Amino acid sequence: MKYQFLKSALILGSVLAFVNCTDDATDVISNLDPNANQPSENDPSAMPADDPCWLINADQPYLIYPAGIVTDLKGNPVATFVFTDENYTTGNMIAADGSTIILNNIALDNLTVVTRATASMALPPSSSAAIETPASSADVTPTVSSSSTGTTPTSSETAANNDKSSSSEEKQVATSSATQTPITDGKVTITGSLTQTVAQKASTSEIKFSGLSNEPTRLSWNAYFLETSYSNGTYTIKAITVPEYFEVGEVSEFFKVEGKDYEFKITVTKAGSGSTSKSSSSQQQQKSSSSQQAKSSSSQQAKSSSSVQPVSSSSKQVVTTGCPTIKTKGGASGSGFASRYWDGCKPSCSWKNNAGSAGPAKQCSRDGKTASTNYDEQSVCSGGGAATCTSQIPFTIDGCDNIGFAFAAVPASNGGQCGKCFQLTFTGKGKYETKGNHKKLEGKKLIIMVTNIGADVNQGQFDVMIPGGGVGLYNGTSGYNWGSQGAQYGGLLTDCEKEAGTAGDVTNKRKECLIKKCNSSFGSDTQAKEGCLFLANFMEAAGNPTHNYTEVECPEVLKSKY
Structure with a gap:
């Protein structure tokens, strides 16, 4: 769906009034000139290097400006940002065609306020990108392969990346959940695998988040057939049969649990292939399906900073396998x-x-x-x-x-x-x-x-x-x-x-x-x-x-x- 672009000074003021960041960043962003956040005169195709903006690290780093312009780290406009809530704190990143969603449900108050000149310093170190927790729950990178050709990383490459681990308290859980043994992440205990391979007409395995103080938020509906429930501090992603018509390939569902984003990745195989619900080792990631997994728009795909991320796609958010024929x-x-x-x-x-x-x-x-x-x-x-x-x-x-x-x-x-x-x-x-x-x-x-x-x-x-x-x-x-x-x-x-x-x-x-x-x-x-x-x-x-x-x-x- 296409949304109207918001640029007026009044809207800009509304946007800025709801930003939650450090005092220094607030001072910088609240003093924006209404004419700021426009391409500079010296380089009409690029945004000024010293204008405050929000940083989100997805398939590539993006800079979101209050006027609704989204650029890369060089300041080149690559998309627009459209607000979807009345307080102008949440929105979608829309591609140049005006309708394709690159990222949705982006919460600005979870992002870091930077300028283009300082943005690179706010990014996670590349050496720990494979497993280190990003600076904020929304500042995350989609799971992609380690080479620009899109091939699956070898076990030696994966092991090398794992050696660069930060402390266990800083690790996101999703990639390591290849076993039914409960795993503790802070005060949250996760039982069940967040990475599964399931055949069409077979059932997923149940996943439980326990020790919660409030009900988690479901961030996406890509695997729309999944059902959830919440009771007495436990959030359950139920064992559900994958529909026969659901397309073979990878699909991810995203949940915010106690302030953190978790990904439940399902690799769907063809019905009758003999595959049943099982955990998929995080060291043996399958190639992504072009219709279910987003590809990076950059020729040099970055390694995943976590397998926990919001919905992202450089082409189109996949909700189902396409429009059914109505007879x-x-x-x-x-x-x-x-x-x-x-x-x-x-x-x-x-x-x-x-x-x-x-x-x-x-x-x-x-x-x-x-x-x-x-x-x-x-x-x-x-x-x-x-x-x-x-x-x-x-x-x-x-x-x-x-x-x-x-x-x-x-x-x-x-x-x-x-x-x-x-x-x-x-x-x-x-x-x-x-x-x-x-x-x-x-x-x-x-x-x-x-x-x-x-x-x-x-x-x-x-x-x-x-x-x-x-x-x-x-x-x-x-x-x-x-x-x-x-x-x-x-x-x-x-x-x-x-x-x-x-x-x-x-x-x-x-x-x-x-x-x-x-x-x-x-x-x-x-x-x-x-x-x-x-x-x-x-x-x-x-x-x-x-x-x-x-x-x-x-x-x-x-x-x-x-």
Whole structure:
């Protein structure tokens, strides 16, 4: 998605006000001239050497300037930085094409403030780059091979690098987790391997982080099929079957645990190859898949400073293996509109008697994270312990332009539609009003899979499951530990429609308001926040948009989450 570039002095002031760094660095950065951070007159292609900026060391060192320009160490602009939060402290690094994400979820207050002249002195020494902890949790380097040709390092090269180890307290754990023996990193104990080889249709091995004071944050959704749970100071990455359609190659998932970033690297092999879930020695790294592992844009690839890093790619962040083919079935079709809800109750399709040929839909315990297979369990909305799983948030896929995926409720009077899928094509209009938000949605498609029914859902209406979409008739969200869910019907967007009013730029007012409320209500649940932001970003903050619908074959990306 393309974002507007922020350059004004007012925005610049907002950006700088939220920087958390040393006193000296704060003084330097707060005294920036509004005209600073532009290419110098002497060298129009390069940034000034003495302007303050943030340093992040990924596939190569990058310098991020408050005006949104990103350069290499020579000052040459190579990308732009676009803010994604209301406080201007987090953002994405976007390539020159204006849409490709190089790095996402970059937290500026975790980075070191430098100038181009001093940046090289802030980088980790190259001699310890293979295993030494970087200066900050966000200042890390992707795992790449040790030669510029991309070949796998030999055991002698790896051993030489390991000899350059710093103290055990400074080492990141991910690369050494090739055994099931618990490993302690500070106060965190890790059980299970963070480097695994798993065949399609086989299961990953469980990983546990214990001794935690708060729930970790999931930083990426590359291996979107993974499920997590948190209870009593222990964070579990569950043993989950790799979908058959997931592409062979390497994929990494990233987690922030007690202030540190950890990478869970999975090498996916072809189904039926005989490979099952196993640890992969950190000394025998496989070559990266061009579709799953980012390549350095530099011809001289740097050795990894840690296998713990944020999502990075010099080409494109991989979320899945590509856009699935959507095939129509010639079944039900018509027109209607899409409403929204998230009540947290046990889905109707989780009852075996309702499930049909698709089998029962997933259900979770009250927290929405812990899977529950007792399908006779009553719903939290009627005093039981079964609830909706937050893994069933709406989502998009890299390579699927203008197509989203979600779960939804249909009219109770329809019956027998559990596990069926429909394609909604938005018309650019709304059921109750038509604003710019609805017009921007025109032509986009939403593929939904039925998991629930609603007594208050009408024919042609699909009530899409979106966190913050409103609880409707029942409210089973108390166990999620979320913030305000907004209006009973329509949720946070309904509140924003009232707050934005009818004057001025209503389209952007509603969208900006919704983004702010999503960040506030789901600050402790990254997964739910992503689902809420789907309504702001993919759905353009359009309330009750009208659509034409037709029944389609269910794509695997939905079936795997059903």
